[in-house]
Amino acid sequence: MTKGELLRLDRRHVWHPCTQEKDHELLPPIPIERGDGVYLIDLDGRRYIDGVSSWWVNLFGHNHPRLNRALQEQAGKIAHHIFAGFTHQPAVELASRLCALAPEGLNRVFFADNGSAAVEVALKMSFQFWQQSGRAEKVRFVSIHEAYHGETVGALSVGGCDLYREIYRPILLDTFQAQGPDCFRCPYGKHRDHCEAECFEHLERLVTERRHEIAAVIIEPLIQGAAGMRIYPPIYLRKLRALCDACQVHYIADEIAVGFGRTGRMFANQHAGVAPDFLCLSKGITGGYMPLSVVLTRDDIYAAFYDDYATLKAFLHSHSYTGNALACALAVEVLNIFEQENILEFLKPKMALLDAFASKFEGLPEVGEFRRCGMVAAVELVRDKRSREPFPWQQRRGYRVYRKALQDGALLRPLGNVVYFMPPLTIDEAVLEELLEIAYRAIEGSRGRAEG
Numbered sequence: 001m002t003k004g005e006l007l008r009l010d011r012r013h014v015w016h017p018c019t020q021e022k023d024h025e026l027l028p029p030i031p032i033e034r035g036d037g038v039y040l041i042d043l044d045g046r047r048y049i050d051g052v053s054s055w056w057v058n059l060f061g062h063n064h065p066r067l068n069r070a071l072q073e074q075a076g077k078i079a080h081h082i083f084a085g086f087t088h089q090p091a092v093e094l095a096s097r098l099c100a101l102a103p104e105g106l107n108r109v110f111f112a113d114n115g116s117a118a119v120e121v122a123l124k125m126s127f128q129f130w131q132q133s134g135r136a137e138k139v140r141f142v143s144i145h146e147a148y149h150g151e152t153v154g155a156l157s158v159g160g161c162d163l164y165r166e167i168y169r170p171i172l173l174d175t176f177q178a179q180g181p182d183c184f185r186c187p188y189g190k191h192r193d194h195c196e197a198e199c200f201e202h203l204e205r206l207v208t209e210r211r212h213e214i215a216a217v218i219i220e221p222l223i224q225g226a227a228g229m230r231i232y233p234p235i236y237l238r239k240l241r242a243l244c245d246a247c248q249v250h251y252i253a254d255e256i257a258v259g260f261g262r263t264g265r266m267f268a269n270q271h272a273g274v275a276p277d278f279l280c281l282s283k284g285i286t287g288g289y290m291p292l293s294v295v296l297t298r299d300d301i302y303a304a305f306y307d308d309y310a311t312l313k314a315f316l317h318s319h320s321y322t323g324n325a326l327a328c329a330l331a332v333e334v335l336n337i338f339e340q341e342n343i344l345e346f347l348k349p350k351m352a353l354l355d356a357f358a359s360k361f362e363g364l365p366e367v368g369e370f371r372r373c374g375m376v377a378a379v380e381l382v383r384d385k386r387s388r389e390p391f392p393w394q395q396r397r398g399y400r401v402y403r404k405a406l407q408d409g410a411l412l413r414p415l416g417n418v419v420y421f422m423p424p425l426t427i428d429e430a431v432l433e434e435l436l437e438i439a440y441r442a443i444e445g446s447r448g449r450a451e452g
Contacts, residue, residue: 003043006031027403035062038427040411049410049435051423056225056257058288060337061424067287067333074329083111083323090328097335098296101266103275106296110315111323115256115282116150118293119218122278123154124317125297126216126250129304132313135248141173142207142217142249144180148226149218149254158218161226176210178203180224181232184369184380185388192371197236204239207247216250216277217243221268222373225257228418229378231371234272241274250277256293260284260334261344261425264351264374277301287334292327343425347375353429354421357436364443366397378420379443390417397446404442410435412442419443 001009007028015021016029031043038061039047040054050058060067074090081088095109110125112118123141130138143149147160156165157173160180165172179202183192190198207214221237224230244251253276258268262284265271269279278301282293307313321327337343354377358370361379368382381397383389391397398414405412412419419439423432 003031006043030406037061037063038424038431047409048406049423049427049431049438051405051410051412051421051435051439053284053422053424054288054411055283055413056262056422057283057286058424059260059284059334060287060343060426062288064287066337067289067330070329070333071289071326074326077325079326080321080324084318088323088325088328090325090332091323094328094331094335095294097332098281098294101335102279102296103267103269105275105298106279107299108297108302110295110297110317111328112282112293112295113291113319113321113324113327114150114293115254115280116152116155117319118256118280118282118295119149119155119158119252119254120152121295121317122218122252122280122297123158123216125278125295125301125315126252128315129250129301130215132304137213138215138249140176140210140213140215142176142178142203142210142214144178144203144219144224146180146182146224146227146230147177147218147220148224149220150256164226176206176214178206180219180230181236182230183232184230184371192231192233195233195235197233197239200236200239204243207243207249211247211249214247214249216252218252218254220254221258222263222271223258223268223376226415228380228415229371229376229420231373231376231378237269237272237274241272241276244277252276252278252280254280256280256282258374258376261338261347262374262376262422264347265344266338285334286327286330287337289330290324290327291321292324292331347425350427350429350432351375353432354436357440361440361443364440366391366443366447375425376420376422378418379439381417381419381443393417400446401439401442404445405438408438408441410438410442412439 032040033043034041038050040050041047099107110121112121141158143158143160145160149155149158156168157175159165160177181199188198253269255268259281279296286292305313305315354372361367361370366381368380368385368388371378383391398416401414401419402412
């Protein structure tokens, strides 16, 4: 298929995700032919640094030889089989090793196929647990403003980004929302590195007052992704764990975006030294090769579903590809790579390099803050540095940066006025520096009349 034919058929038949398709009249989608490490390579041979890990899934680069081999070896045995009443080694090994790596007490693993589904599983498990534990009044869920937990109806219900959920509000679950942390615009005048998470008072008040009807609080630990890579301190999670214990409410940790080394540790909750009641994982779990997600939970929650068949207490949730053998084999190899190649230890100089660019970016007149947590960094663009007033969303400043960066060979997909970096963990320091320089030039070059 020629490039022209591919784009013609794409335009005629394909509906791309999170995209206003009319934008493709001016900027057609880029046809990618192959991947090579941190690079995407298009049909014309142009190379793009994958600065966002292809929506945060690619951990170790594209076309990774070890992951290719693991996929081929498992495909030579079996690709998939029914997981109800049957099992296989990749799933068992993955579950066992995840439980050993996760925060203490998470000993049970339920398999799903994507992040939204993992969130749905955790919500349903929490709800059903309370129904089967004599607490039928606990039917509501709590999240924080600007939260993002996926785009299925249940996941949207506990989200807080109106861009994704407002039009669907009439069909969403009735949930609670509390004001969450916004460290860049902290109303208490604090800094995330030197605060006591005073902003936690909003969530604490809500949960304390409505504790009898709340089943669980769900949160993105340390980084609110789609909200604009909002980074907040671990003390918030410690307070949340204590609050949930005191009020007999479950803590659901959505580590779909921040798990598997993104924050500099295997899991974000480890920075706070706490364990959630449910841990949702996906995205990087297979290194960006196949859809897979898991929910880890405690033995006592599992026990509430364990009974004679006639009691009808089983967790009746499934999908056809539950425990897919190919995906599980890839996820096992991802864990092997973390362990055998000492991935987390080699992140330290790269994190230092990100920090070294902070003052350079903040020297730009339109940059309000450069922030970092682990291998995730963000540059927030503002209309006024002193007041921290954002650019009007209609100006699409981030989209302008995206277009400029593409011209220089980097894939950045800003979140509104926030340009962020979440490259593969294996990116070389020289390439990381090149990515940062491209972003810097793209921000400089995005000034002037805004795109329509």
